[in-house]
Amino acid sequence: MTSQSWWTTWRTSIAAELFCIDLSPNESCESEAIMWLDEDEQERWKTQSSPSRRREFVLGRAAVRQIICKRLKVRNDQLTFLHNEHGKPRIRVNKRRVSWQFNMSHSQPYGLLALVNGLKVGVDIEVRKPRDDFDAMARVVFTTPERRCLVGLSDKQKRCQFYRMWCIKEALIKGIGKGFSINPHTIEIPETMLKGAKSGLWQTADQNGNISSWRMADLSQPNFAASVAVEDKGVVENVCL
Numbered sequence: 001m002t003s004q005s006w007w008t009t010w011r012t013s014i015a016a017e018l019f020c021i022d023l024s025p026n027e028s029c030e031s032e033a034i035m036w037l038d039e040d041e042q043e044r045w046k047t048q049s050s051p052s053r054r055r056e057f058v059l060g061r062a063a064v065r066q067i068i069c070k071r072l073k074v075r076n077d078q079l080t081f082l083h084n085e086h087g088k089p090r091i092r093v094n095k096r097r098v099s100w101q102f103n104m105s106h107s108q109p110y111g112l113l114a115l116v117n118g119l120k121v122g123v124d125i126e127v128r129k130p131r132d133d134f135d136a137m138a139r140v141v142f143t144t145p146e147r148r149c150l151v152g153l154s155d156k157q158k159r160c161q162f163y164r165m166w167c168i169k170e171a172l173i174k175g176i177g178k179g180f181s182i183n184p185h186t187i188e189i190p191e192t193m194l195k196g197a198k199s200g201l202w203q204t205a206d207q208n209g210n211i212s213s214w215r216m217a218d219l220s221q222p223n224f225a226a227s228v229a230v231e232d233k234g235v236v237e238n239v240c241l
């Protein structure tokens with residue numbers, strides 16, 4: 001199978017290797033990509049709600065497979081994904097879980113994959129589409145200090161700040177992997193990041209007082225907002241922002 005180049009290595013940030021995936025229409029890449037999916041994924045591909053969703057799914061999943069195969073030096077037929085009860089996939093090689101973890105996100109025409117060894121990871125990418133319900137959405141997902149950051153901004157600045165904060169929070173939620181069961185108000189974006197810092201640390205304690213820490217990085221670019229969150233176990237990692 002020949003590899004097509006609809007994905008590329010981007011950079012490393014807070015221990016995560018990041019890859020950009022081009023999800024724009026490309027017939028030859030799509031027909032190559034479909035061959036990388038296993039039977040379950042091909043069924044999922046067929047049930048996607050629109051041609052654009054089908055394209056995003058197939059190009060995204062096949063790129064994830066190609067990147068993992070290359071990085072972990074395994075064959076595609078050795079690779080399967082195990083999903084937790086909230087749908088977050090984990091890598092299995094020869095039906096066994098491995099230490100490598102990944103997360104991916106799509107926002108037409110961009111896909112972003114983060115790959116990390118030994119730590120949980122979450123990633124989110126959003127094209128800054130205009131919408132007329134920023135304030136209503138902000139009440140649903142942002143805390144009072146977060147919403148304060150949107151006050152007094154021009155429409156363009158508000159859109160930028162909204163998507164920046166959305167991605168930071170969503171990357172963390174995706175890293176934790178419990179989806180909609182997490183109330184976004186229980187996650188407060190670190191104050192330093194609200195003030196514009198490109199990276200930050202988020203900590204929380206469970207009922208037994210066990211602290212869990214996450215490092216976050218804002219990866220936003222002119223064409224999209226994006227963020228990555230990596231579990232922090234106190235290991236010294238390469239930081240490259």
Ligand SMILES: CC(C)(COP(=O)(O)OP(=O)(O)OC[C@H]1O[C@@H](n2cnc3c(N)ncnc32)[C@H](O)[C@@H]1OP(=O)(O)O)[C@@H](O)C(=O)NCCC(=O)NCCS
Nearest residue numbers: 086087088104105106141166169170173174177179180184
């Ligand atoms: C999947 C979910 C986590 C993100 O959905 P989304 O933003 O539409 O989709 P993205 O493109 O960013 O990510 C989809 C990918 O994340 C992965 N994923 C699926 N469920 C996941 C989960 N529970 N946790 C982390 N990753 C998940 C999959 O790889 C999926 O790709 P696939 O469809 O090709 O299999 C969503 O179901 C969810 O729970 N979101 C709610 C979180 C929330 O309250 N956000 C408020 C905003 S701050």
